[in-house]
Amino acid sequence: MLAKVLAKLLSIYYSKCPLRIKGYYINSEQKPKGTVLVSYLSEPLTWKPGDRRFLGHSNAWESSEIVRILNSLGYRVDVIKWNDVGFVTHNTYSAIFDIHNNLTRYGSSEVPRLFHVTTSDPIFSNSAALQRVADLKERRGCEVRSHRAIPDDEVEMFQRNLVAADVISFLGNKATASTFPETIRSKFRFVPVTGSYLSWHRDPRKTTFANEFLWYGGFGAVHKGLDLTLEVFARHPELILHVVGPYLKEKDFTRAYYRELKFCPNIVSHGFLFPSSDRFRTLTKRVKAFILPSCSESASTAAVTCMQYGLFPVVSDNCGIDVDDSMGIRLHTCSIDEIEQAVLSLCSTPNKSMCQMTLNAQKYALKVFSQEAFRERMHSVLSEVLQHA
Incomplete structure (x- = not known):
């Protein structure tokens, strides 16, 4: 019970005061070449291996692994949460990695920008979700919210990010990529998603x-x-x-x-x-x-x-x-x-x-969809982006 209360209090605290990690670097074999800003998830980087919170969505592991890959490439990392728009920095970044809010907020247009896309095109997604709700109402005569609708201002920001990005790492396949404008698909670099933690596999x-x-x-x-x-x-x-x-x-x-x-x-x-x-x-x-x-x-x-x-x-x-x-x-x-x-x-x-x-x-x-496959492919994508840093 106490653990649940503490977890809830921490959740409230981080929603009001998002965790920011500056200058994260664990590569003892070389001096850092520069600093990359990662706007994704910051809390998982502080969790110990085996933490129960890693049992949930695999993005907790993926976001931490991205930081570790950047360290292996010789870059220290500033890490903020994707919805932290109050972060102020005087750092000059070698590259920006973002999944939503901060792609164009930090750094000049000359700084390489990687937009990490973990969804279908929001325009398509909203349309599909609204159609499902309408179909349900027609079948059952009752109204149920989609609970996945993306607000118009966030859709607009997403579309601007697609244009501003130099490279787009994309968790999906050709079918989901086809939901995006054809003009930006040349920026896509496919990266495999990983599954949630499993202690056992059924035979x-x-x-x-x-x-x-x-x-x-x-x-x-x-x-x-x-x-x-x-x-x-x-x-x-x-x-x-x-x-x-x-x-x-x-x-x-x-x-x-x-x-x-x-x-x-x-x-x-x-x-x-x-x-x-x-x-x-x-x-x-x-x-x-x-x-x-x-x-x-x-x-x-x-x-x-x-x-x-x-x-x-x-x-x-x-x-x-x-x-x-x-x-x-x-x-x-x-x-x-x-x-x-x-x-x-x-x-x-x-x-x-x-x-x-x-x-x-x-x-x-x-x-x-193994962690090894994600690590290998993300390493390749980040290396490509940092060639222009």
């Missing part, structure tokens, strides 16, 4: 699959297609759906889907769970596949995590994950009928075939 070869499924996603239940998934499984009481995520915080959504979440015995509402937890391991023991019909992502960390864990993916094109028929099902329209057809096709898939396809997905995700 598909030792799994007896049942007609059990999982929806696992982040904030924005309608955006992530939980509404569509619930409606599919409400049609099929013979199939089990486990629901994991922060959706219980979205009161308008839980009111709209109260019957499905409370009174459908085949739909099990778990709320938020870490994928490394014992509860997650227990509930996924016989799960055949996870379902994520998201309307907009860059590359979905949730999807990558589930694949690495050992779950077969049923994902939308907009999840930003390249899977073929040998290791997944891609949803092109995310209609209820399309999702239902995908689920029913898996119900009739023999255990041996299910095992092999799931193993294919796991091996692919563990190789392509």
Whole structure:
């Protein structure tokens, strides 16, 4: 209890007084060549290895690793949080690394600028999210907020950053890159996203699959297609759906889907769970596949995590994950009928075939979306930017 109270107090403190780390440098083998400003996440750099906070979203590890790579390249780093617009510095920077607010705020136009993009184009994302909300209202006659809408002023800033950036590191694939203006895509340098921390990987070869499924996603239940998934499984009481995520915080959504979440015995509402937890391991023991019909992502960390864990993916094109028929099902329209057809096709898939396809997905995700792959690719991108420093 005390730990939770302290964590909440620290969260409030950092929201009012964001942590700023100046001159971070741990490379004892060479003197620093200069200083780079990183505007992303600052707190994770102070956490010790094994800190429970690393069990959450993988951006905590990624943001810290970016700083360590810059150190290895011979640059000290000033680190601020992405939404810290009150930072004042007299440093002359060798380069600017930013994910949102500070790309053009510090340094002259001659300073190399790297814009780190972790989303689809916000114009596309907002449009897709609003369409999902409108579709839900048409189906159910109730209004639910998207909870993922990006304000107009932030969209405008994002578009200015796309133009101002010299290089854009992009977590996604060609499908998600196509949501951006063609004129700026030559700046893109693809970087693989990483999955959340896992203490254990399920072995598909030792799994007896049942007609059990999982929806696992982040904030924005309608955006992530939980509404569509619930409606599919409400049609099929013979199939089990486990629901994991922060959706219980979205009161308008839980009111709209109260019957499905409370009174459908085949739909099990778990709320938020870490994928490394014992509860997650227990509930996924016989799960055949996870379902994520998201309307907009860059590359979905949730999807990558589930694949690495050992779950077969049923994902939308907009999840930003390249899977073929040998290791997944891609949803092109995310209609209820399309999702239902995908689920029913898996119900009739023999255990041996299910095992092999799931193993294919796991091996692919563990190789392509590893921390090593992220480190190698980000090192290359940062080296390219700093050639012009």
